[in-house]
Amino acid sequence: MAFTEYQSGTRGLHRGGPLGSLAILCGFLVVGLVGGGLAVRAAALICVFGLAAVSSERLWPFFRSLRFVLTFAVVLFVAQALSVRDGRTLFHVGVSITDEGLRAGAQMALRFFLIISSSFLFVLVTDPDRLANAMIRFGVPYRYGFVFILALRFVPFFRDELRTVREAQRMRGIRTRIRRLSDVRRAVRYTFVPVLVSGLVRVDSIAMSMKGRCFGLHRTRSQLEKIRLGWADGWAVLLAALWVTMSVLSRRYGWF
Amino acid sequence: MVQQDPDAQVCTLRVRSEVAFGPENLCLPTVDVRRRVDDALAIVGIAGLADRKTTTLSGGEKQRLAIASILAMQPSAVLLDEPTANLDPMAAKQILELLGRLHQEEERTLVIVEHRLAPLMRYAPRLLVMDEGRIVDRRAARVRHDLLALGLRTGGVKAGQAGPAASARTHVSLRDVSFGYPGQPVIDQLSLQVRAGEILGVIGPNGGGKTTLLRLIAMLEKPESGCVERDADVRMVFQHPHQQIFERSVRCELDIEGTLSDEARAAILAEARLDGLEEAAPLSLSLGEQRRLTVASAVRTEPALLLLDEPFIGQDRRNVAWMVGRLLTRRARGGSVVLVSHDIPLVGSLCDRLVYLNRNVVITGEPEAVFERLRGQGLSAFTPSFWDEGEP
Numbered sequence: 001m002a003f004t005e006y007q008s009g010t011r012g013l014h015r016g017g018p019l020g021s022l023a024i025l026c027g028f029l030v031v032g033l034v035g036g037g038l039a040v041r042a043a044a045l046i047c048v049f050g051l052a053a054v055s056s057e058r059l060w061p062f063f064r065s066l067r068f069v070l071t072f073a074v075v076l077f078v079a080q081a082l083s084v085r086d087g088r089t090l091f092h093v094g095v096s097i098t099d100e101g102l103r104a105g106a107q108m109a110l111r112f113f114l115i116i117s118s119s120f121l122f123v124l125v126t127d128p129d130r131l132a133n134a135m136i137r138f139g140v141p142y143r144y145g146f147v148f149i150l151a152l153r154f155v156p157f158f159r160d161e162l163r164t165v166r167e168a169q170r171m172r173g174i175r176t177r178i179r180r181l182s183d184v185r186r187a188v189r190y191t192f193v194p195v196l197v198s199g200l201v202r203v204d205s206i207a208m209s210m211k212g213r214c215f216g217l218h219r220t221r222s223q224l225e226k227i228r229l230g231w232a233d234g235w236a237v238l239l240a241a242l243w244v245t246m247s248v249l250s251r252r253y254g255w256f
Numbered sequence: 257m258v259q260q261d262p263d264a265q266v267c268t269l270r271v272r273s274e275v276a277f278g279p280e281n282l283c284l285p286t287v288d289v290r291r292r293v294d295d296a297l298a299i300v301g302i303a304g305l306a307d308r309k310t311t312t313l314s315g316g317e318k319q320r321l322a323i324a325s326i327l328a329m330q331p332s333a334v335l336l337d338e339p340t341a342n343l344d345p346m347a348a349k350q351i352l353e354l355l356g357r358l359h360q361e362e363e364r365t366l367v368i369v370e371h372r373l374a375p376l377m378r379y380a381p382r383l384l385v386m387d388e389g390r391i392v393d394r395r396a397a398r399v400r401h402d403l404l405a406l407g408l409r410t411g412g413v414k415a416g417q418a419g420p421a422a423s424a425r426t427h428v429s430l431r432d433v434s435f436g437y438p439g440q441p442v443i444d445q446l447s448l449q450v451r452a453g454e455i456l457g458v459i460g461p462n463g464g465g466k467t468t469l470l471r472l473i474a475m476l477e478k479p480e481s482g483c484v485e486r487d488a489d490v491r492m493v494f495q496h497p498h499q500q501i502f503e504r505s506v507r508c509e510l511d512i513e514g515t516l517s518d519e520a521r522a523a524i525l526a527e528a529r530l531d532g533l534e535e536a537a538p539l540s541l542s543l544g545e546q547r548r549l550t551v552a553s554a555v556r557t558e559p560a561l562l563l564l565d566e567p568f569i570g571q572d573r574r575n576v577a578w579m580v581g582r583l584l585t586r587r588a589r590g591g592s593v594v595l596v597s598h599d600i601p602l603v604g605s606l607c608d609r610l611v612y613l614n615r616n617v618v619i620t621g622e623p624e625a626v627f628e629r630l631r632g633q634g635l636s637a638f639t640p641s642f643w644d645e646g647e648p
Contacts, residue, residue, distance in 0.1 A: 006269070008309070129269045149268060156311075161499065167476050168500035171492045172512055172553075190502045197498050197539050205264035209322075212257045213278035213329060215267075224276040224289045 006127055006152075012055030013121075013236070017227060018131035019138070020236030021122055024051070027240030028118035032111050036250035038103070041110040044243060048118050055125050062124065069116045073109040080105030128152040134227040142221050150206065154199065161198045165191055257335040258326055260570070261342055262318035271297070271313070272306045274321055278329040296328040299362065300354055315462045316347025320354065327358075333365040334358070340372065341569050344461040345600055345637040352376065371572065372599075374643055425452040426487065427561045427592045428473050433482035435468060442468045444616040445482065450561070452488075455583060455593040457607030457623070459600065459638055464614040466596045467495070470563045473594060488560035488592065495565040497546035501538045506530060506549060509538050513557050527578060528552045544570045548578070555582045562586055562593045568602065580606055601640040612638065 008014070013021055031044040052062045080101060087100025132145035169176060169190060176187040210216075249255060259265045268274045275296050279289040297303040300320040305313065313321060319339055326334050336355070340348035352375045358364045359379055370376060373383075385392045428450040435443045442465045450456050450473070458466045471477045472484055474492045494500050503509040510521055525531045528548045533541065538549055551567055562583070568576050576599075583593050583606065597603050603610065603623070610626040612619040612635075619626050627639040636642050 127269070129273050146267070153269065164494065164496075164499045167471075167474075168492075168494055169502070170476070171474060171490070172500070172502075174502065174512070189504075193539075194499055194502060198496070201498060202264055205259055205261065206267055208257070209259065209265035210267050210277075213267075213325065214281040215277075217281055218283045220283060221280045222283050222286055222289060223280060224273065224286060224293065226286075 007124055013051055013125040014055055016232030016236050018126050018134045020233035021126040023237045023240040025118055025122040027243035030244045031247045032115040034247050036247040038106055040246055040250045041114055045114050048121055052121050066117055073113040076112055077105035077109040080108050133223055133225055137227050161195050165194045258322045258339050260338045262315050265322050266310045269310055271308050271321055274310055275324050275328050278325060292328045296324040299327055300324040315343050316350055319351050336368045338369050344598055346461055349637040372643055427452050429485045431482050433479040435479050450592050450594055452592055453587055453590050455587050455607045457603035457610045458596045458613055460613040466613055467565055470565055474563055490561040491554040491559040492563040493550050493554050493567055497550045500550055505535050506538050507534045510553055524552050524556055551579055560591050565596045568597055568599050601643050604640040
């Protein structure tokens with residue numbers, strides 16, 4: 001089961017509509033990007049996991065999908081801790097580790113982990129069709145709404161294509177490890193080009209399919225499904241507003 | 257227009273929204289959109305799938321969905337570009353029956369590009385035979401004559417003389433192999449051998465485990481239990497050619513695994529009907545040409561074991577005949593071939609043995625014996641008689 005794809009359900013955030021999920025994502029992105037103290041970001045991260053727990057039948061696959069993100073977050077933390085010289089020296093491991101370095105590393109790692117995990121949560125609980133419909137209903141031009149749907153459709157496609165291309169390389173004895181700068185060109189040609197061409201072929205087919213069904217014929221289009229805001233969306237917006245407020249206040253007054 | 261690849265034409269993520277896509281673009285009132293969606297789904301027989309995610313549909317269901325999406329637009333004619341090319345024989349049979357129903361009961365005009373004509377003949381279609389831009393317009397009764405005049409044939413390409421008997425040497429041995437994806441068992445305790453000098457055909461429904469079997473033999477997947485032993489160098493031709501084309505010219509592509517002499521390269525290209533394209537960018541070739549290039553690239557290394565995943569899709573009979581010739585040459589030289597194909601008449605006449613694979617249902621044996629058992633199980637779509645037009 002791929003957790004970079006929407007999983008249908010009836011619990012937690014699934015009860016609300018796509019706009020509620022979008023509001024919550026925006027709330028967490030503000031905490032991740034605008035800032036606040038370490039405690040605010042850590043609390044937001046716990047909230048993300050809590051929402052994933054109540055919205056998903058099984059939590060473990062959600063964590064498993066974040067393994068690579070966690071690894072990268074740890075790398076960010078270590079890199080910051082080793083490179084920041086400001087602050088009070090706490091101990092030496094060949095280089096001085098300072099309290100500022102640890103703080104900066106934790107901030108960066110948390111920021112990265114929060115942004116990615118909240119995005120994963122959003123994808124997990126948001127039906128892209130319904131989100132696009134909601135966006136169109138609330139004023140986004142429908143062409144842009146469908147760009148969003150198609151972009152999401154291509155995520156698993158590119159993942160599968162990359163895997164197949166790498167396997168095809170193996171079957172022909174092609175190695176694309178990058179050891180020198182010149183290897184980059186070879187890797188691009190042998191990996192990026194076939195994947196890109198696959199993508200373009202698919203785009204061409206889908207464009208033909210859409211055009212064949214009169215996409216873009218009129219300035220507007222009708223919608224089979226009417227998206228309405230429900231009470232769950234109200235709670236979601238409230239929660240998002242709470243996190244934005246916390247983030248702004250924390251940054252403004254240096255709280256937490 | 258309904259395209260060849262059922263995956264490549266779905267724009268949305270739900271069956272209902274996919275069918276509604278066209279009528280919504282026409283700005284029809286919601287009530288009309290809903291009525292058209294319900295009608296179209298009912299006509300193609302997938303009304304029960306209306307709330308399913310499109311990604312969970314089988315190939316046949318996706319093709320029905322594509323047809324429903326077009327019907328919801330209420331067009332005066334529907335164009336279909338090889339609508340069964342990527343489908344297993346059972347799904348293809350159902351699609352062809354659906355098309356027949358649309359033609360007879362709904363009185364729709366259908367324009368179908370198709371290589372496999374036999375199942376369509378019963379609807380007495382008007383046939384246009386095209387070759388290099390030339391059209392021959394004849395009724396069904398004369399079409400075989402016309403095809404012969406063009407040097408084409410409608411039925412399965414016959415393998416001709418049988419090659420030498422498979423030797424005792426085993427190239428691949430699978431013992432009690434099981435494999436699956438999370439929550440989805442695919443192969444269950446499969447034991448199978450591929451002998452030197454043998455062409456083994458693999459048939460079965462989409463999702464039955466055919467490609468997975470090739471991947472296990474190629475050791476791109478590790479079995480969950482059991483073991484795969486291979487005593488031969490292997491080349492694999494994937495289903496989609498653009499995934500395994502890497503170089504900037506046809507010449508470089510053929511030379512990836514060692515430079516060929518100009519004469520040898522020219523001979524390979526001429527045989528594959530790619531002559532004159534030596535300096536062309538491979539990805540600018542037509543899909544059929546790309547497929548022939550990937551087969552030629554694999555065959556030129558003379559691997560002891562050749563794995564082919566649906567190499568005949570989109571090829572006319574002349575090109576299929578070339579591929580068949582290459583496979584027979586491999587067999588005559590003691591190589592072995594594992595061939596996954598939905599072209600039942602062809603695998604029936606070409607292969608020494610067949611494996612019908614549908615997850616835990618495995619039928620192995622000589623082609624006639626396998627077809628006999630499939631007929632007994634009501635799977636006539638997997639037997640040549642359903643598809644073969646016979647000799648004119």
